[in-house]
Amino acid sequence: xxxxxxxxxxxxxxxxxxxxxxxxxxxxxxxxxxxxxxxxxxxxxxxxxxxxxxxxxxxxxxxxxxxxxxxxxxxxxxxxxxxxxxxxxxxxxxxxxxxxxxxxxxxxxxxxxxxxxxxxxxxxxxxxxxxxxxxxxxxxxxxxxxxxxxxxxxxxxxxxxxxxxxxxxxxxxxxxxxxxxxxxxxxxxxxxxxxxxxxxxxxxxxxxxxxxxxxxxxxxxxxxxxxxxxxxxxxxxxxxxxxxxxxxxxxxxxxxxxxxxxxxxxxxxxxxxxxxxxxxxxxxxxxxxxxxxxxxxxxxxxxxxxxxxxxxxxxxxxxxxxxxxxxxxxxxxxxxxxxxxxxxxxxxxxxxxxxxxxxxxxxxxxxxxxxxxxxxxxxxxxxxxxxxxxxxxxxxxxxxxxxxxxxxxxxxxxxxxxxxxxxxxxxxxxxxxxxxxxxxxxxxxxxxxxxxxxxxxxxxxxxxxxxxxxxxxxxxxxxxxxxxxx
Amino acid sequence: xxxxxxxxxxxxxxxxxxxxxxxxxxxxxxxxxxxxxxxxxxxxxxxxxxxxxxxxxxxxxxxxxxxxxxxxxxxxxxxxxxxxxxxxxxxxxxxxxxxxxxxxxxxxxxxxxxxxxxxxxxxxxxxxxxxxxxxxxxxxxxxxxxxxxxxxxxxxxxxxxxxxxxxxxxxxxxxxxxxxxxxxxxxxxxxxxxxxxxxxxxxxxxxxxxxxxxxxxxxxxxxxxxxxxxxxxxxxxxxxxxxxxxxxxxxxxxxxxxxxxxxxxxxxxxxxxxxxxxxxxxxxxxxxxxxxxxxxxxxxxxxxxxxxxxxxxxxxxxxxxxxxxxxxxxxxxxxxxxxxxxxxxxxxxxxxxxxxxxxxxxxxxxxxxxxxxxxxxxxxxxxxxxxxxxxxxxxxxxxxxxxxxxxxxxxxxxxxxxxxxxxxxxxxxxxxxxxxxxxxxxxxxxxxxxxxxxxxxxxxxxxxxxxxxxxxxxxxxxxxxxxxxxxxxxxxx
Numbered sequence: 001x002x003x004x005x006x007x008x009x010x011x012x013x014x015x016x017x018x019x020x021x022x023x024x025x026x027x028x029x030x031x032x033x034x035x036x037x038x039x040x041x042x043x044x045x046x047x048x049x050x051x052x053x054x055x056x057x058x059x060x061x062x063x064x065x066x067x068x069x070x071x072x073x074x075x076x077x078x079x080x081x082x083x084x085x086x087x088x089x090x091x092x093x094x095x096x097x098x099x100x101x102x103x104x105x106x107x108x109x110x111x112x113x114x115x116x117x118x119x120x121x122x123x124x125x126x127x128x129x130x131x132x133x134x135x136x137x138x139x140x141x142x143x144x145x146x147x148x149x150x151x152x153x154x155x156x157x158x159x160x161x162x163x164x165x166x167x168x169x170x171x172x173x174x175x176x177x178x179x180x181x182x183x184x185x186x187x188x189x190x191x192x193x194x195x196x197x198x199x200x201x202x203x204x205x206x207x208x209x210x211x212x213x214x215x216x217x218x219x220x221x222x223x224x225x226x227x228x229x230x231x232x233x234x235x236x237x238x239x240x241x242x243x244x245x246x247x248x249x250x251x252x253x254x255x256x257x258x259x260x261x262x263x264x265x266x267x268x269x270x271x272x273x274x275x276x277x278x279x280x281x282x283x284x285x286x287x288x289x290x291x292x293x294x295x296x297x298x299x300x301x302x303x304x305x306x307x308x309x310x311x312x313x314x315x316x317x318x319x320x321x322x323x324x325x326x327x328x329x330x331x332x333x334x335x336x337x338x339x340x341x342x343x344x345x346x347x348x349x350x351x352x353x354x355x356x357x358x359x360x361x362x363x364x365x366x367x368x369x370x371x372x373x374x375x376x377x378x379x380x381x382x383x384x385x386x387x388x389x390x391x392x393x394x395x396x397x398x399x400x401x402x403x404x405x406x407x408x409x410x411x412x413x414x415x416x417x418x419x420x421x422x423x424x425x426x427x428x429x430x431x432x433x434x435x436x437x438x439x440x441x442x443x444x445x446x447x448x449x450x451x452x453x454x455x456x457x458x459x460x461x462x463x464x465x466x467x468x469x470x471x472x473x474x475x476x477x478x479x480x481x482x483x484x485x486x
Numbered sequence: 487x488x489x490x491x492x493x494x495x496x497x498x499x500x501x502x503x504x505x506x507x508x509x510x511x512x513x514x515x516x517x518x519x520x521x522x523x524x525x526x527x528x529x530x531x532x533x534x535x536x537x538x539x540x541x542x543x544x545x546x547x548x549x550x551x552x553x554x555x556x557x558x559x560x561x562x563x564x565x566x567x568x569x570x571x572x573x574x575x576x577x578x579x580x581x582x583x584x585x586x587x588x589x590x591x592x593x594x595x596x597x598x599x600x601x602x603x604x605x606x607x608x609x610x611x612x613x614x615x616x617x618x619x620x621x622x623x624x625x626x627x628x629x630x631x632x633x634x635x636x637x638x639x640x641x642x643x644x645x646x647x648x649x650x651x652x653x654x655x656x657x658x659x660x661x662x663x664x665x666x667x668x669x670x671x672x673x674x675x676x677x678x679x680x681x682x683x684x685x686x687x688x689x690x691x692x693x694x695x696x697x698x699x700x701x702x703x704x705x706x707x708x709x710x711x712x713x714x715x716x717x718x719x720x721x722x723x724x725x726x727x728x729x730x731x732x733x734x735x736x737x738x739x740x741x742x743x744x745x746x747x748x749x750x751x752x753x754x755x756x757x758x759x760x761x762x763x764x765x766x767x768x769x770x771x772x773x774x775x776x777x778x779x780x781x782x783x784x785x786x787x788x789x790x791x792x793x794x795x796x797x798x799x800x801x802x803x804x805x806x807x808x809x810x811x812x813x814x815x816x817x818x819x820x821x822x823x824x825x826x827x828x829x830x831x832x833x834x835x836x837x838x839x840x841x842x843x844x845x846x847x848x849x850x851x852x853x854x855x856x857x858x859x860x861x862x863x864x865x866x867x868x869x870x871x872x873x874x875x876x877x878x879x880x881x882x883x884x885x886x887x888x889x890x891x892x893x894x895x896x897x898x899x900x901x902x903x904x905x906x907x908x909x910x911x912x913x914x915x916x917x918x919x920x921x922x923x924x925x926x927x928x929x930x931x932x933x934x935x936x937x938x939x940x941x942x943x944x945x946x947x948x949x950x951x952x953x954x955x956x957x958x959x960x961x962x963x964x965x966x967x968x969x970x971x972x973x974x975x976x977x978x979x
Contacts, residue, residue, distance in 0.1 A: 327559075367641075371512075371600070382633060387659070388626035397622070397666070398560065404670045412670065416663035423659055427636070427652055435640040435648050469557040476559050 010072025020046035028106030051084035094240030158236020169219035176212025285312030325402035365438025376458030523602035570966035668701035709742030728835030772799030777906030812888025819881025850924030
């Protein structure tokens with residue numbers, strides 16, 4: 001347990017962010033309510049620097065630090081950069097939304113940064129306890145952010161549900177981890193992998209533990225049948241928080257799944273086991289997500305169910321158990337985050353003082369009110385539906401390819417069939433925007449930064465769809481650099 | 487040709503024009519949008535001409551090939567190339583785009599730039615489908631066409647347009663998702679290649695061939711559309727604006743037939759041969775049964791839509807009898823149907839713009855008020871009925887000859903179209919155009935103007951030219967059709 005100064009290098013980004021959070025928390029005390037832009041600016045700067053520090057290490061060989069509790073690898077650095085950038089964009093979208101609702105306060109930004117820190121710890125964990133620490137830090141920050149609109153009964157209800165179900169999931173996760181500890185005698189991820197590989201572990205206990213761990217992962221992703229919290233929390237939380245919950249944590253959840261399932265429990269005999277479970281989770285998510293989304297009239301709830309179905313797709317990549325499949329899943333999660341940012345960002349952009357543009361009908365006639373945003377939203381919707389030439393198509397293509405390559409053609413057919421059902425409700429959004437008459441006529445005039453970001457976001461969906469090669473190559477090489485198949 | 491890639495130009499020039507049109511923004515600049523769109527579509531047609539002049543009619547295999555890596559992780563290439571069959575369809579597409587832009591000149595008054603841009607985008611994408619030699623690229627273009635068409639039907643369509651647009655989209659997407667799975671399967675089976683030419687050489691066991699054929703069939707049969715998955719077409723046609731109907735009938739339906747020729751037949755030849763009787767049966771059902779359905783329509787657009795399905799039955803029949811005459815006939819029928827049905831929709835559009843009714847019973851005696859129009863309409867009606875001397879005759883005749891070579895009864899059933907086709911088209915024509923002036927609104931009709939004469943005149947020339955002198959078309963097709971049939975005749979088991 002000897003500490004060495006070189007241990008700090010792989011964790012430089014995390015350490016910087018922690019210091020920044022502490023400093024900003026104190027500075028915020030001295031910033032008056034009219035000048036919260038200072039806190040906002042500092043937050044963005046802190047996240048940007050964190051992202052840069054993390055990004056500089058992408059492409060390095062994996063190193064572990066802090067006596068093997070922490071790992072710095074390409075997968076982690078890439079996802080950390082992604083998390084920081086996602087939250088930065090998310091905060092930029094929500095600035096105009098927060099102010100009139102009394103949430104434009106230092107706490108909001110500090111909690112958001114702590115959530116980012118939690119995700120970063122999750123992403124880099126090489127030990128079950130560190131993993132759990134990250135999960136809880138992320139969870140607690142998000143619970144309180146959901147409840148930040150104190151006077152809203154719906155938000156409070158959402159926060160309670162989120163907290164109770166989140167605690168339940170954490171409990172299951174811990175229980176599963178303890179069983180795995182019992183079976184292998186270790187909590188360190190590489191040690192567990194070795195023990196399983198050498199056959200030293202009691203396989204009955206191990207499998208029981210696996211079931212609980214998969215349940216915990218299912219909850220983090222919001223995959224059916226552990227999806228109950230998703231629609232209520234998405235709906236109840238202030239939209240700015242929904243955006244944060246709906247995007248960046250999925251990147252962390254992906255790393256979470258990779259660390260637990262692939263790195264710790266990735267031995268041949270266990271892959272066969274969790275593949276079956278993930279098939280069930282994935283099919284259930286595709287069914288529930290796509291079918292239930294049709295019945296929604298609230299845009300946030302619809303997007304919540306759409307998230308569930310996307311997570312079903314993502315799990316298809318993970319369950320293939322090949323490097324290619326993991327690369328596909330990682331690509332999928334990045335694409336999903338890009339689309340989620342755009343979709344929730346659009347709700348924020350259209351919201352006004354005291355008016356939440358969160359019903360589907362609020363989108364009516366958007367093409368006549370603002371053709372450009374309608375076009376951006378059209379791109380995002382078609383991308384979510386997986387229609388080329390948008391990026392969503394490639395995400396689906398690559399995941400399906402991973403599934404077909406292990407011989408699960410039927411699963412690909414099921415996924416394709418349900419994405420057809422999914423296409424219907426995405427089309428309905430396009431229909432509302434383009435074919436219906438507007439119900440409201442006030443202008444949509446977001447700030448300059450939002451305008452630029454939203455345009456870039458929409459165009460990225462299209463441009464990456466035309467040139468998907470680079471992002472795909474980055475994801476695949478990050479996986480190849482970081483993950484060692486036993 | 488150094489530095490000039492004609493196929494890429496044909497694909498991307500209209501799309502760039504579309505972006506330029508979109509940049510004109512709101513309807514204040516509608517006139518500018520129209521002129522840019524016209525310039526873009528005419529330029530799109532002009533750049534397609536070098537394909538025709540530079541095409542080597544005696545060379546089998548793909549020409550004007552362009553190959554560049556696109557998504558290297560998945561070994562997907564930007565791989566283009568055409569043979570005689572694609573060449574004709576590309577030319578048809580570029581020509582039709584010009585017509586559509588002119589036809590929408592005055593009729594479309596709201597969101598003009600979006601309308602014109604959608605058609606230009608569509609034109610570029612469909613050229614992409616016709617020239618893609620990489621399955622992923624093919625699929626991307628094939629699916630992407632849905633988006634502009636969905637918007638066209640939904641925004642500028644008739645009263646029931648939303649239902650029609652969504653039905654159109656979901657129906658066609660349903661078919662193509664299965665194709666996507668089949669494409670991924672073939673990618674794995676071929677050891678990681680999306681190139682169609684690699685797949686042509688790939689041996690595949692029969693059971694897999696059958697499944698792949700069914701998956702392809704799901705997409706292409708819906709697109710053609712074949713009986714009994716045709717029901718989206720009458721809805722889409724009736725609700726679409728005139729330009730939408732023209733493009734739908736003239737080009738989009740051909741994507742399905744083209745898919746059969748480019749993918750199904752050469753990739754899974756054994757399954758295609760084995761299942762051909764089923765496809766032929768469905769084709770004949772379309773020819774005969776849908777012909778009868780067309781007879782009882784009261785709505786002009788619906789009647790032409792059903793006639794389209796019936797004529798496309800001829801195309802699939804010609805493809806699946808595996809006979810050189812039949813296949814050539816099928817392709818010529820595709821081109822001819824593009825002109826004729828497009829022209830008929832334009833004619834209905836001319837009437838609809840004036841009367842805002844598509845119902846046959848609202849008309850009567852139009853010839854008394856619109857003699858020039860009546861003459862054009864007559865020509866196209868005759869071509870639709872397959873009158874010798876028009877393009878409609880050539881394709882149908884060749885397919886019937888081909889069918890006769892294979893099976894007498896096929897030919898007999900197919901030949902009934904000469905009766906039904908004449909019956910429904912000419913009966914409609916008689917009710918609309920001849921007789922006494924039916925009512926005051928007909929009495930108030932004005933004959934077509936210069937712009938409409940230009941549009942209909944251009945098509946009329948094409949229809950007559952192909953009808954009287956089809957040799958240039960068959961010259962282009964001969965080698966391509968021959969080599970395709972040779973390829974299909976060799977088992978890949």
